[in-house]
Amino acid sequence: xxxxxxxxxxxxxxxxxxxxxxxxxxxxxxxxxxxxxxxxxxxxxxxxxxxxxxxxxxxxxxxxxxxxxxxxxxxxxxxxxxxxxxxxxxxxxxxxxxxxxxxxxxxxxxxxxxxxxxxxxxxxxxxxxxxxxxxxxxxxxxxxxxxxxxxxxxxxxxxxxxxxxxxxxxxxxxxxxxxxxxxxxxxxxxxxxxxxxxxxxxxxxxxxxxxxxxxxxxxxxxxxxxxxxxxxxxxxxxxxxxxxxxxxxxxxxxxxxxxxxxxxxxxxxxxxx
Amino acid sequence: xxxxxxxxxxxxxxxxxxxxxxxxxxxxxxxxxxxxxxxxxxxxxxxxxxxxxxxxxxxxxxxxxxxxxxxxxxxxxxxxxxxxxxxxxxxxxxxxxxxxxxxxxxxxxxxxxxxxxxxxxxxxxxxxxxxxxxxxxxxxxxxxxxxxxxxxxxxxxxxxxxxxxxxxxxxxxxxxxxxxxxxxxxxxxxxxxxxxxxxxxxxxxxxxxxxxxxxxxxxxxxxxxxxxxxxxxxxxxxxxxxxxxxxxxxxxxxxxxxx
Numbered sequence: 144x145x146x147x148x149x150x151x152x153x154x155x156x157x158x159x160x161x162x163x164x165x166x167x168x169x170x171x172x173x174x175x176x177x178x179x180x181x182x183x184x185x186x187x188x189x190x191x192x193x194x195x196x197x198x199x200x201x202x203x204x205x206x207x208x209x210x211x212x213x214x215x216x217x218x219x220x221x222x223x224x225x226x227x228x229x230x231x232x233x234x235x236x237x238x239x240x241x242x243x244x245x246x247x248x249x250x251x252x253x254x255x256x257x258x259x260x261x262x263x264x265x266x267x268x269x270x271x272x273x274x275x276x277x278x279x280x281x282x283x284x285x286x287x288x289x290x291x292x293x294x295x296x297x298x299x300x301x302x303x304x305x306x307x308x309x310x311x312x313x314x315x316x317x318x319x320x321x322x323x324x325x326x327x328x329x330x331x332x333x334x335x336x337x338x339x340x341x342x343x344x345x346x347x348x349x350x351x352x353x354x355x356x357x358x359x360x361x362x363x364x365x366x367x368x369x370x371x372x373x374x375x376x377x378x379x380x381x382x383x384x385x386x387x388x389x390x391x392x393x394x395x396x397x398x399x400x401x402x403x404x405x406x407x408x409x410x411x412x413x414x415x416x
Numbered sequence: 417x418x419x420x421x422x423x424x425x426x427x428x429x430x431x432x433x434x435x436x437x438x439x440x441x442x443x444x445x446x447x448x449x450x451x452x453x454x455x456x457x458x459x460x461x462x463x464x465x466x467x468x469x470x471x472x473x474x475x476x477x478x479x480x481x482x483x484x485x486x487x488x489x490x491x492x493x494x495x496x497x498x499x500x501x502x503x504x505x506x507x508x509x510x511x512x513x514x515x516x517x518x519x520x521x522x523x524x525x526x527x528x529x530x531x532x533x534x535x536x537x538x539x540x541x542x543x544x545x546x547x548x549x550x551x552x553x554x555x556x557x558x559x560x561x562x563x564x565x566x567x568x569x570x571x572x573x574x575x576x577x578x579x580x581x582x583x584x585x586x587x588x589x590x591x592x593x594x595x596x597x598x599x600x601x602x603x604x605x606x607x608x609x610x611x612x613x614x615x616x617x618x619x620x621x622x623x624x625x626x627x628x629x630x631x632x633x634x635x636x637x638x639x640x641x642x643x644x645x646x647x648x649x650x651x652x653x654x655x656x657x658x659x660x661x662x663x664x665x666x667x668x669x670x671x672x673x674x675x
Contacts, residue, residue: 321518
């Protein structure tokens with residue numbers, strides 16, 4: 144929206160001010176409960192660990208995780224792992240989304256190709272892509288490249304199907320409208336199909352953030368010498384559960400941050416909503 | 417019959433094919449449109465009125481027969497034809513001004529002069545202050561006016577209107593029909609309008625073509641002559657004494673049965 148109503152207290156009735164107040168109050172209550180839930184969860188975990196109600200060898204404890212995090216942060220190694228995994232994920236979901244969109248354009252361009260490839264798409268979509276990870280890593284190399292290709296593959300088919308579906312949903316009459324002006328197929332793609340599908344593509348991007356992390360973690364489980372997935376698998380092998388738990392928590396934060404990043408991009412890109 | 421013919425529809429027939437069989441939508445349809453004239457096509461629903469418009473615009477090819485525009489046979493879409501739809505089809509990701517430019521962009525005619533003309537049209541028809549708004553911020557009637565200006569911006573010689581008001585509620589519809597009818601007359605445009613609303617057809621047009629049920633043939637053509645004290649607009653037309661007479665004749669010809 145290009146213009147927003149500026150709120151001035153003077154022009155509203157008491158009833159309306161109350162309505163706004165109640166609305167804000169409710170929002171606050173929800174937020175407070177959300178935060179409390181997290182605090183209570185970690186507090187109970189810590190108390191149970193301190194009171195020896197749970198075996199910290201298997202469950203670790205928030206304080207142990209915190210000390211470990213500080214230690215890893217001091218020698219800087221954790222940031223290296225975070226950077227590597229984040230890099231792999233970002234490259235993975237961006238290339239996955241771009242390549243998927245490109246293939247979706249190809250399918251839209253040629254109805255024949257789209258019909259021919261349909262059963263293969265269905266099979267590829269149903270197949271758990273992580274099963275392909277060992278093959279991909281053998282082909283693309285047991286390192287960052289292999290991991291990135293794995294991450295990309297996990298999100299590729301979903302992107303193709305989602306974005307192609309979005310293309311097909313564009314109102315036929317909108318296309319007809321452009322045709323009455325004499326639009327070519329390329330102009331139809333450029334002026335209506337792509338812009339109308341931006342929300343679909345962003346949605347694909349959001350899904351791909353999560354999927355790409357799956358690919359990266361699986362890839363790192365298999366081959367890597369660094370990264371969050373490597374820390375998790377290494378921690379598991381040497382029975383250092385605090386390392387595993389800390390890594391999982393870091394992973395959760397990173398994935399959430401990336402999702403928020405895409406949501407921010409969505410807000411910037413779709414101004415008309 | 418008229419000084420300058422713009423459109424000549426000659427014996428067009430149209431068959432649709434599906435795996436279940438074949439339907440004849442239009443059969444041997446012929447009529448002419450003169451320069452500056454507004455013509456309405458009415459007919460029972462599903463008789464192929466919209467198909468006729470699509471054929472005239474060159475969007476679809478008839479099974480037989482042909483359409484001449486300015487003595488040239490129509491092959492594919494024509495840059496001199498503007499098409500207006502039931503829905504406005506404004507792009508919600510473009511603001512009003514950019515929506516109006518879309519036809520010019522497609523035809524690669526976007527330059528200083530054409531931009532100026534498009535803006536002038538917006539100013540003239542009360543949309544100046546909404547140039548930078550997005551379509552969702554406008555009412556249905558305003559959106560339909562923007563759609564007309566988008567069509568007029570390419571300066572078409574001929575306008576094809578496919579039930580342009582039927583997506584609007586009744587009051588808006590009367591007002592927008594009056595608006596758009598007056599705009600068309602003022603800009604001296606030739607137009608062919610398809611509608612199922614008999615009153616709308618009579619009030620807006622110089623001639624009304626009545627089609628039969630499918631396969632559609634021309635049943636009759638009425639030249640609308642109204643005696644009015646004031647200037648004729650779609651709204652004042654409804655007050656003319658002959659209005660009711662035309663309405664009844666066309667209504668009988670349409671031969672509507674609900675059974």
